Amino acid sequence: MLRRALQPGLSRGVLGRGLGTHRGRSTLDQNGKVPEIKKKVQSVLPGGAWNPLHDTSYLPPEHSDVVIVGGGVIGLSVAYWLKRLEKPRGAIRVLVVERDHTYSQASTALSVGGIRQQFSVPENIQLSLFSVEFLRNINEYLAVVDDPPLDIQFNPSGYLLLASEKGAAVMESNVKVQRQEGAKVCLMSPEQLRNKFPWINTEGVALASYGMEHEGWFDPWCLLQGLRRKVQSMGVLFCHGEVTRFVSSSSHTKTTSGEEVTLRRIHEVHVKMDRSLEYQPVECALVINAAGAWSGQIAELAGVGKGPPGTLQGTKLPVELRKRYVYLWHCPQGPGLETPFVMDAGGAYFRREGLGNNYLGGCSPTEEEEPDPGNLEVDHDFFQDKVWPPLAQRVPAFETLKVRSAWAGYYDYNTFDQNGVVGPHPLVVNMYFATGFSGHGLQQAPAVGRAVAEMVLDGHFQTINLSPFLFNRFYLGEKVQEHNII
Amino acid sequence: MDLRKTKPLHLVTPVWNRGTRGIRGLSRAVAPEGSQKKGRSLLQFLADRFYDVQALREYLLRKQVLKVHQKNRPFTYIKERFGPHAAGAYFILKQGGAVKFQGKEWIRSDARGHFSLDFLKFQAVPVEAVDASGCAINYQGLDSLLALKELQSLWLQRCPHVDDWCLGRLHPLANSLQELSLAGCPRISERGLASLHHLQNLRRLDISDLPAVSNPGLTRILVEEMLPSCQVLGADWAQGLPSGPEEQSRDTASPIPA
Numbered sequence: 001m002l003r004r005a006l007q008p009g010l011s012r013g014v015l016g017r018g019l020g021t022h023r024g025r026s027t028l029d030q031n032g033k034v035p036e037i038k039k040k041v042q043s044v045l046p047g048g049a050w051n052p053l054h055d056t057s058y059l060p061p062e063h064s065d066v067v068i069v070g071g072g073v074i075g076l077s078v079a080y081w082l083k084r085l086e087k088p089r090g091a092i093r094v095l096v097v098e099r100d101h102t103y104s105q106a107s108t109a110l111s112v113g114g115i116r117q118q119f120s121v122p123e124n125i126q127l128s129l130f131s132v133e134f135l136r137n138i139n140e141y142l143a144v145v146d147d148p149p150l151d152i153q154f155n156p157s158g159y160l161l162l163a164s165e166k167g168a169a170v171m172e173s174n175v176k177v178q179r180q181e182g183a184k185v186c187l188m189s190p191e192q193l194r195n196k197f198p199w200i201n202t203e204g205v206a207l208a209s210y211g212m213e214h215e216g217w218f219d220p221w222c223l224l225q226g227l228r229r230k231v232q233s234m235g236v237l238f239c240h241g242e243v244t245r246f247v248s249s250s251s252h253t254k255t256t257s258g259e260e261v262t263l264r265r266i267h268e269v270h271v272k273m274d275r276s277l278e279y280q281p282v283e284c285a286l287v288i289n290a291a292g293a294w295s296g297q298i299a300e301l302a303g304v305g306k307g308p309p310g311t312l313q314g315t316k317l318p319v320e321l322r323k324r325y326v327y328l329w330h331c332p333q334g335p336g337l338e339t340p341f342v343m344d345a346g347g348a349y350f351r352r353e354g355l356g357n358n359y360l361g362g363c364s365p366t367e368e369e370e371p372d373p374g375n376l377e378v379d380h381d382f383f384q385d386k387v388w389p390p391l392a393q394r395v396p397a398f399e400t401l402k403v404r405s406a407w408a409g410y411y412d413y414n415t416f417d418q419n420g421v422v423g424p425h426p427l428v429v430n431m432y433f434a435t436g437f438s439g440h441g442l443q444q445a446p447a448v449g450r451a452v453a454e455m456v457l458d459g460h461f462q463t464i465n466l467s468p469f470l471f472n473r474f475y476l477g478e479k480v481q482e483h484n485i486i
Numbered sequence: 487m488d489l490r491k492t493k494p495l496h497l498v499t500p501v502w503n504r505g506t507r508g509i510r511g512l513s514r515a516v517a518p519e520g521s522q523k524k525g526r527s528l529l530q531f532l533a534d535r536f537y538d539v540q541a542l543r544e545y546l547l548r549k550q551v552l553k554v555h556q557k558n559r560p561f562t563y564i565k566e567r568f569g570p571h572a573a574g575a576y577f578i579l580k581q582g583g584a585v586k587f588q589g590k591e592w593i594r595s596d597a598r599g600h601f602s603l604d605f606l607k608f609q610a611v612p613v614e615a616v617d618a619s620g621c622a623i624n625y626q627g628l629d630s631l632l633a634l635k636e637l638q639s640l641w642l643q644r645c646p647h648v649d650d651w652c653l654g655r656l657h658p659l660a661n662s663l664q665e666l667s668l669a670g671c672p673r674i675s676e677r678g679l680a681s682l683h684h685l686q687n688l689r690r691l692d693i694s695d696l697p698a699v700s701n702p703g704l705t706r707i708l709v710e711e712m713l714p715s716c717q718v719l720g721a722d723w724a725q726g727l728p729s730g731p732e733e734q735s736r737d738t739a740s741p742i743p744a
Binding site: 158214336 | 533680700701704
C-alpha cells in the first residue's frame with residue numbers, strides 16, 4: 001500500500017511548485033510590509049545610511065564554489081554533470097550567470113538543431129555518440145518527479161554528405177574513422193544515391209556518405225528547458241546578470257626551462273545585475289567559461305592573452321562571434337518525408353521542416369565575405385547569391401521556391417581550428433573552458449558538460465579523452481583539423 | 487484542508503494494472519499534455535516540503551525505469567549456445583509475445599507466462615514472424631530482434647516503449663521485412679515514420695491509431711508516397727484535415743521552432 005501511495009503521480013502542471021517553501025528563495029517582502037517597516041525605522045533613526053532591512057534576495061550568493069559564466073546549453077550541461085557527479089549530495093554550490101534570460105541571442109535557441117557523427121576527428125565522433133545516447137534517454141537523465149516528460153522531437157532522418165571528385169578520398173577515410181568509433185555510416189555511389197533519393201541531381205557528386213542511425217535533428221529549446229528544469233531541481237543557483245570583472249591574485253614561478261611565468265588565480269567574480277549598476281562580488285573557487293560566442297571577452301577579462309605575443313601569456317582565446325543565416329522556404333514539389341539533412345560539397349545544407357513541404361537551410365560564408373556580427377539582421381541577398389544556386393543545382397525541385405522566413409544566429413567560432421576548447425587554462429589556473437565549438441556545440445553539449453565536470457572533480461578526463469582540445473594547443477600550434485564543418 | 491474540497495486527492499495512480507504497472511506508468515507519462523490532470527496529490531504536497539519524501543519519490547521513479555531496462559536485457563547465454571534465432575524467440579516469449587519459426591506453428595506463452603522450450607532445438611530454423619504486441623520492448627530490447635535476419639512480419643502493436651528512436655533502428659531488417667504493424671504505439675510520431683523509408687521491401691504497414699502523430703491523414707499520404715509499393719493502413723486521408731477556419735490558422739501559424 002505504501003508503495004502504491006508513493007507512486008510518483010506525473011500529473012501536475014509546471015506551476016505546481018508554488019506552495020513549496022524550500023524551493024526558490026523566500027523573500028521578506030511578502031505582503032509589501034518591508035517598505036512600511038523601513039519607513040518606521042527611518043523615522044525613529046533619521047540620518048543614518050545604515051539600512052538593516054535591505055532586500056537582497058535577487059542578488060547572487062556571496063560565495064559559490066563554481067561560477068559558470070553562460071547559461072546556454074553548454075553551461076547548463078556542465079552544471080548538470082557537476083551536480084550529478086559530485087560525491088556527497090549537495091557538496092558543491094554552483095551558480096550559473098546568464099546575461100539574457102530570454103535567450104534571444106543565444107546560439108542554443110537559434111540553432112538548426114542537427115546532430116551527426118560524420119566528423120573527421122575521433123573525439124568529435126565520440127562526443128556526438130555520447131550526446132545521442134543522452135538525448136535518447138533524456139527522460140532518464142533529466143527526469144524531474146511530477147514534471148511532464150520532455151519531448152525532444154528527434155527526427156531520425158540521418159545526414160547525407162556529398163563529396164566531389166576532390167573530396168572523395170577524404171570522405172572515404174573519414175567514414176573509416178567514423179565506423180571505427182561505432183557510428184552507423186554507409187558510403188553510397190552516385191548510382192545508389194539516385195535510386196534512394198531520385199530528387200537529387202548527382203552531377204558532380206563522386207561519393208556520398210549517409211548516416212543510418214543516430215543522426216538527424218531535434219528541438220534545441222526542449223533540451224535547454226529540460227536541462228534548466230533539472231538543474232534547478234538539483235539545487236543550482238541562477239542569476240540574471242553579467243560578469244564584469246574578475247578579482248585575481250598572481251604569483252611568479254619559473255618553468256623547467258627557466259622561463260618566467262605568471263600564474264593567476266581568480267578569487268572573486270563581479271556580477272553586475274541586469275539593468276542596474278549594482279553588482280555583487282561572488283567569491284569562488286572555480287570559474288567555467290561557457291559564454292559561447294562571447295567567451296573571448298570573458299577570457300580577456302580574466303587576463304588571458306595579456307602578455308607579449310608569442311608567449312603562453314600572450315596567447316588569446318581565439319573564439320569570436322560569427323553570424324550565420326538560416327532560411328526557411330516553402331517548395332510544393334520538394335523532396336518528401338524521407339529527406340535527410342543534406343550537406344552539399346560546397347557547404348550549402350538543407351533539411352525538411354515539418355510535414356508541409358517546408359525546408360530550412362543555409363550556407364557558411366567564406367572568410368572574406370564574413371558578415372558584420374554586430375547585429376542579428378538577415379541578409380536576403382545572401383540566399384539569392386550563395387545558398388539558392390547550389391541547392392537548386394543539387395535538387396532541381398528547388399528552382400521554384402518561396403522563402404518564408406529567415407533568422408540569424410551566432411557561432412562561437414574558433415578561428416584557430418574550428419574545434420572546441422575544453423579544460424583549464426594553463427596560467428589562469430582556475431578558469432575552465434567549455435566553448436569554441438563553432439556550430440556543433442549544441443549537439444555535443446551533454447558530453448562536453450560531462451568532460452568538464454570530470455576535469456573539475458577528478459582532475460582528468462574519464463569517459464572521453466578530450467586532451468587534444470586543451471587550451472595549450474593554441475600556444476603549441478597543434479591544430480585539431482576538422483574537415484566537416486558547416 | 488481546502489485542497490481536499492477543490493480537487494480529489496489521488497494517492498494511487500489512476501491506471502492500475504498489476505503485471506505492467508511500470509509500463510503503464512511510463513506510457514501515461516508520454517501522453518499528450520492535455521490529458522494530464524492538474525491535480526495536486528498529498529504526496530506532491532509532502533514532497534515539496536520534505537527532502538526525504540522527494541528523494542524517495544525520485545528513487546521510485548528511477549526504479550520504474552530500471553525495471554524496463556531489466557526486462558530488455560539480452561540473453562547472451564542463449565545466443566551463444568543456441569544462436570540468434572532462438573535467443574530472439576526466447577526474448578520475445580519472455581516478454582509475453584509470440585513467435586513463428588519458418589514452417590512451424592506459432593509459439594505463445596500461456597497466461598502464467600510459461601512456454602515450452604522445444605524451439606531451442608530448431609537451431610538453424612529462422613524466425614519469420616514476431617508478434618510483440620503490448621510488450622515492454624524498448625530500444626535496447628530491439629537488439630534481439632535485429633539479429634533475426636529473415637524476419638518477415640513484425641507486430642509491435644500498443645508497445646508503450648517503442649519510440650521514434652526504435653524506428654530509426656529497423657534498417658538492418660530492410661532486406662526481409664514485409665509486414666510491420668505499429669498500431670497504437672503511444673510514442674511513435676511522424677518523425678520516426680519518416681525513417682521507415684529504409685524498408686523498401688515492405689508490403690504492408692499499419693500506422694493506425696498513433697496518438698503522437700500530429701496530422702494522421704497527411705502523414706499517411708506522405709508515407710504512401712515514400713513507400714510506393716507498400717499498402718499503408720491507417721487514418722483516413724480526411725482525418726486531421728482542418729475542419730474549421732480556426733484550426734487552419736493554427737496549422738500554418740508557426741512551422742519553425744526557433
